[in-house]
Amino acid sequence: MSTMAAVQPQLLSQINERSVLRVLQANGPCSRAEMTRCMGATAPTVSKAVASLLRSGLLEEFDAPESGRGRPARRLRLATATAQVLGLVIDAGMCRLVSAGLDGRLHTANEIWFRTPDSYDELLQKVCEYVAALSDRNGVRTLGLGISMPGLIDSREQKGLLSPNLPITDGHSPGLDLAGRLGLETVLVHECHALCLAERHFGDAAESENFVMLEATVGLGLGAFSRGHMLSGSGGFAGEIGHLPVVADGELCGCGRRGCLETVASDSSFERLVSRRLGYRRSIEDIVEQSRAGEIDVGAELNEVLSHLAFAVTTAINLYNPERLYVCSRLFDLGDHVLSRLIELTETRALRPSFNGCRIERARGSKREGAISVIIEHLTDSRVRSGDRFAKLA
Amino acid sequence: MSTMAAVQPQLLSQINERSVLRVLQANGPCSRAEMTRCMGATAPTVSKAVASLLRSGLLEEFDAPESGRGRPARRLRLATATAQVLGLVIDAGMCRLVSAGLDGRLHTANEIWFRTPDSYDELLQKVCEYVAALSDRNGVRTLGLGISMPGLIDSREQKGLLSPNLPITDGHSPGLDLAGRLGLETVLVHECHALCLAERHFGDAAESENFVMLEATVGLGLGAFSRGHMLSGSGGFAGEIGHLPVVADGELCGCGRRGCLETVASDSSFERLVSRRLGYRRSIEDIVEQSRAGEIDVGAELNEVLSHLAFAVTTAINLYNPERLYVCSRLFDLGDHVLSRLIELTETRALRPSFNGCRIERARGSKREGAISVIIEHLTDSRVRSGDRFAKLA
């Protein structure tokens, strides 16, 4: 018999604490009284929840001389002076580690870049070293570490499965390993899911409960947010749109198959197409620069990639029916017409009501912000132990 | 300022009541003591929750002479002798109305079939008439009505938007209209979503929290269940896989575009292909019969449809990463090899880890069961007012 978490009265306190955090995340700093009006709960309830959060260090009080009429409010905010979280972005080539306040604001001055080591052990060691460096600020507690990683990630075991561009993590669980070594709450997610959460925290997706992030950079992946949760699927592989087979006998993909969507609808594919025509290898940055300077014309290649990308967007819109869809790609650096062209192409493909209900925009978040968002989201939500689980078979 | 539902102590009672219902749905009838063991809550808590549910008529006690050792348990079950729900399936051609106990078991003897009327008003009238007939059993309360309908459905306004085969409902809200006329709790859902829920209630998907139903009959649609909820998207159009554009200049689709996936990967498309070759129109039933009798060979057409269907299955697996995927199609009536062939074709297309984590099976549920499941699900979940909503912007 699978036991069910017994519903205990303290569940209410937990929910209230989470509500306080959510309000602060959504609206920024405020006083207890504003919180009361905003949350619907009564003042004493808010005070208790706030007190508990202050004790655990997630909140802090600060003085903001405000010219009100009556007794001045003591304002509250997500801990920034007394606590921090860390975000780690593992990528092919470079890794980045950054700290941030619990409000998600990055301490960009503290950002550490380092070359991705050649072995997994070395990676762990480097990260531990840098984490120690960033954690060593007196009076500041480090509460957790969020990790963004490319490739396939088994979210249940927090394990990297397959990452053509970053093979050193295959079969390893950097989340668990680092949690063990560092003694920190650690969460590992796919970089698309991280980007998606970044958009929620930092972009204006905050209001939208239903949105999708489509990342078309090196590969092509997707993160979907629905009803207040990331859609992960049973193993954490949800959103792997990049490996839909769309071109018969197409290019070889990192997954071992041919003709995957990401071989024709990504920045890499654009790079490859242009490089092939020009006869030598160029980076997307170079291409953008030369194109903007009018030195080369990449219209044909752009059209080809955009048309496949529009299929990806269409798939996302038809299958997830989001309110907003963010696209992350360097192609937009080519000019504003790229996004409008993509929207035009999508309009002719997508199901009309779904298309009409969806705003397509360029993504604003970064992976660093995503990694930070992930751990903040985790810390916030883990305050509610088991709001929504139920018994299974006896 | 958008107000938030204040968290009140009675939320706990509501959660416990829902838990009781869930346990009964998952495990079948049991006594209070078994429930106590199964739920994790204590005996008095269970007793109170059960008492409340008995009062509201969702549960009933029954005597089952059981040879235990001590005091015999009074066993509980979801009300079947004292309450019922109704399920309405609106379809092109025929409609069906059936009653069922709250355990979901259909009263097949009471099933009513009727020709789909030619006007919306007539439809409403007929349904009211038949509902009255089915509700007129003394001692039995009718608690709700679930409706399954094809086409595009705006779940927020419970409105039918576009249904090529059933235009009379376009722009109308049969859910709201019938709720008003009948005074019943009413829920309207897309037939795919209904089928998906049917699989959860009646099939062995009960254990799986993450599964997808792919319906490839007249059209091609999909319902996804994730984390205990149907995935609906912002407008309720999630899962419209059938209108992905896959064939350039293909057949005209009901949505007005050409080359939609459902024009090549559905029972209808198979019918059309075979009919076209044979030179006259045949129904899928006829084709199946003649093929099984060895009178015609439909291997070529089957291969073509299956290959497109495999793309649909691949899309579902890659994007939703379900534990199970159910396919609903008449093609399987052609023989057992059809499913295995579909699985083979999918294996060469889908992302390997996602494919390995997913069992592909033939759907067992029916739309009637789906309509019933929908209303039961609604009645169960509506016992918890607002477990998981939080404040937005002030």
Add this chain to the structure above:
DNA sequence: TTCTTTTCTAAAGACCATTGACGAAACTGG
């Protein structure tokens, strides 16, 4: 100075779940 307004805390009442104890009903065994 005195009143008003606003903020935050404290005390009292209502609700819920848990613990522990008790009666009820059936079977076991002398």
Add this chain to the structure above:
DNA sequence: CCAGTTTCGTCAATGGTCTTTAGAAAAGAA
């Protein structure tokens, strides 16, 4: 046949949570 045992369900008491109501603190306005 009757006491003992086992299991089931309910009752009363306790602790925790939220809400309502009342009160103290702080600053501006008259």
